[in-house]
Amino acid sequence: MLELKNITLHYGQSQILHGVNMVAEKGKITCLLGVNGVGKTSLLKAIAGVHNHSGGQYLLDGAEKKAASAHHLAKAGVGYVPQGRDIFPLMTVRENMEIGFACLDKSERTLPEEMFELFPVLKEMQNRRGGDLSGGQQQQLAIARALITKPKLLLLDEPTEGIQPNIIQQIGRVISFLNDQGQMAILLVEQYFEFAYQLADHIYSMRRGEIILDGKKSELKKAAVLETLKV
């Protein structure tokens, strides 16, 4: 589904990613771990087309994506749940979800009932403003908005950040459920180690813009993964 070969990324003169290789497969949860500031969000931004990579190859379903816009990539099947959620505070919950319609044909532009089954709170609050929701509710809204685009690849940037434990559990169950459907590749960036470790099929760990560990969870020792996360 997703294949990155030797990806580099710059902000102006400053190089942030130094040759990242990564694969995320359909029906699998791939986790990218790393302490603050190593480049995890920058990598997701490159995959989502928010800030394009400067070198290397980015392949989606075998097709190279070079300098592609966020809109093109969303239409091509990349669903992005950004860090901080980026909910529009003055728009209603329903309107926030409907933003995802921009990627769909006119005939497909209805809110699927399953979305409200996954996130019942969004049904109750669909006419409230996005800014009135708690952090956890906003996170659920951000995931729902990405799912409405019917992604083949779902990018989640620290979905547990600043969220209370019961909602974290709920989000974990939704991620597992989506994965069990086998229809998408999920790439999860997390700093909450136990949450990510529990969900992961494949783990990457990053330091200073480079992948320093890569393997199937079943073949990696937990202590070895934790070792890569020491500051």
Ligand SMILES: Nc1ncnc2c1ncn2[C@@H]1O[C@H](COP(=O)(O)OP(=O)(O)OP(=O)(O)O)[C@@H](O)[C@H]1O
């Ligand atoms: N727009 C930008 N312009 C310049 N530098 C940036 C920009 N965005 C991020 N950086 C820098 O790039 C580096 C990687 O940041 P990034 O947000 O990708 O890391 P991260 O691993 O996601 O960190 P965190 O876990 O804190 O979100 C940091 O040194 C950061 O200061």
